[in-house]
Amino acid sequence: MRLGIFSKTFERPTLEENLDAVNATGLSVIQFNLSCAGLPSLPDENDLETAVHIRKECEKRLLHIAAVSGTFNMIHPDRQRLRDDIRRFRRLAAMCHSMGTSVITLCTGTRDKNNMWREHPDNDSTEAWDDLFTTMHELVNMAEEFELELAIEPEPANVISDAVKARRLLDTMGSPRLKVVLDAANLISLTERRPLTEVIDQALSLLSEHVIIAHAKDYSTVDGLQYKAAGTGELDYKAYMKLLHAYHFKGPLILHGLYEREVPQSISYLKSQITAAML
Numbered sequence: 001m002r003l004g005i006f007s008k009t010f011e012r013p014t015l016e017e018n019l020d021a022v023n024a025t026g027l028s029v030i031q032f033n034l035s036c037a038g039l040p041s042l043p044d045e046n047d048l049e050t051a052v053h054i055r056k057e058c059e060k061r062l063l064h065i066a067a068v069s070g071t072f073n074m075i076h077p078d079r080q081r082l083r084d085d086i087r088r089f090r091r092l093a094a095m096c097h098s099m100g101t102s103v104i105t106l107c108t109g110t111r112d113k114n115n116m117w118r119e120h121p122d123n124d125s126t127e128a129w130d131d132l133f134t135t136m137h138e139l140v141n142m143a144e145e146f147e148l149e150l151a152i153e154p155e156p157a158n159v160i161s162d163a164v165k166a167r168r169l170l171d172t173m174g175s176p177r178l179k180v181v182l183d184a185a186n187l188i189s190l191t192e193r194r195p196l197t198e199v200i201d202q203a204l205s206l207l208s209e210h211v212i213i214a215h216a217k218d219y220s221t222v223d224g225l226q227y228k229a230a231g232t233g234e235l236d237y238k239a240y241m242k243l244l245h246a247y248h249f250k251g252p253l254i255l256h257g258l259y260e261r262e263v264p265q266s267i268s269y270l271k272s273q274i275t276a277a278m279l
Contacts, residue, residue, distance in 0.1 A: 001214075001241075001249065001274055004029025004066055006256040007036045009263065014038075015057055023061045025263055029252045030058075031105065031213070033069045034092070041069055042088035043095065051098035058100060065101040066252045067151060067181075067213060068092065073109035073116040074135040075128050075159055086138055093146045103212065105151045105181055106139070108132055108160040108169075119157040128159050136173055143177040151213055153181035154203075162187065163203035170210055180207050183215035184240045185233075185257075190225055197239040208247040216270055217257030229258035231269030241277035 007030045010021035015037040022030055034041050037054055058065055070092050072085040089104075096102060111120035111128055122128055143150050154166045166180055187199045204211070218233030220226045231237065244253075253274070255266055 001244065002029050002252045003027055003216075003267065003270055003274065004031065004064075004252045004254045005263070006031050006033070006254060008033045008069075009256065009258065010036075010260055012036075015054065019057055019061050019063060021260075022063060025267060027255075027267065028062055029064050029066050029254070031067050031069060031254045031256070032065045032099070032101070040088070041092075042072060042085060043091045044088060046091045046094045048095060048098050051095040055098060055100035065099060066254065067103035067105045068096060068099060068101050070104040070150075071107045071116075074106070074139075075109045075111060075123075075131045076116075077111055077113050082135070086135065089139065090142055093142045093148055096146060096148055102147065103149045103151055103179070104143075105153060105213065107153050107155045108158045110158055112157075117155070117157050123157075123159045123161070132159050132169070133172060136169070136178075140173060140175045140177050143175075149177055149179050149212065151179040151181045153183060153186070153215070155186055156189065163199075163206045167206045170207075178210070179212045180210045181213045181215060182207065182211045183217065185215075185217045185219045185227060185235055188219050188221075188225065188235075190221060197236060197243070200240060200243050204243055204247040204249075208249065211247075211249060212251045214244055214249060214251060214253045215257075216253050216255045216266075227257045229262040230255060230266040231273075232262070232266075237270070237273040238276060241273045245277045 012018040018036045076082040109116050111122040112118040154160050160166050184200050216230045218228040218230050218235045220233045
């Protein structure tokens with residue numbers, strides 16, 4: 001299990017400075033976002049020149065792009081906006097191999113038209129699921145065309161909000177191109193009565209063969225549910241790491257949801273937890 005980090009954790013004016021900041025942490029794996037190269041996360045054009053430049057700058061620093069972020073609201077109620085996002089997603093897909101990666105990460109979205117991280121009562125409707133499957137079919141076809149993998153992350157406020165729904169999506173789509181990003185902190189619910197370790201165990205029992213990236217952030221329930229830097233909240237990382245190890249997870253563990261000043265402490269903490277899980 002290799003430890004990595006979101007490139008967006010480091011706000012820098014140029015790609016080179018962003019990658020230098022990653023390098024300074026001692027980490028060699030990133031989940032990249034085109035915004036770090038001065039482009040929209042979903043680009044307006046198929047900019048292969050910038051994609052090649054990103055790959056070369058990463059190679060200079062021995063950095064591996066585990067995935068690039070391609071998240072958009074896949075069930076947005078504004079049909080024209082959804083069509084525009086799908087079109088721009090195709091531009092991103094066309095750039096991936098030139099950039100040096102074959103994985104795009106995604107979240108599935110919400111019926112809330114203003115904030116894709118806000119829950120909406122219609123997310124569980126038949127219409128929302130039908131729209132998700134329609135969008136997903138288009139994206140899977142793109143993944144086939146460009147020889148990519150799409151890694152869906154369950155998010156509490158999204159239509160795919162937990163492991164059970166993620167399993168349903170995988171079974172319905174039936175595509176080897178569709179994979180999963182697992183974030184243990186996303187599985188916590190203020191109404192969930194089971195221990196989080198049981199919830200993580202269930203998620204891995206349902207999804208482990210499809211999980212290609214794990215995320216590392218933390219949470220606190222002291223004043224409602226709030227996300228925090230890994231190692232500074234309530235998540236039992238010892239159990240999380242042991243479960244990933246027990247289910248033979250071999251992918252990268254990507255640190256995110258933290259401020260740059262918190263990075264050194266979280267890296268040190270996670271390295272100790274990864275080591276302990278393998279003993």
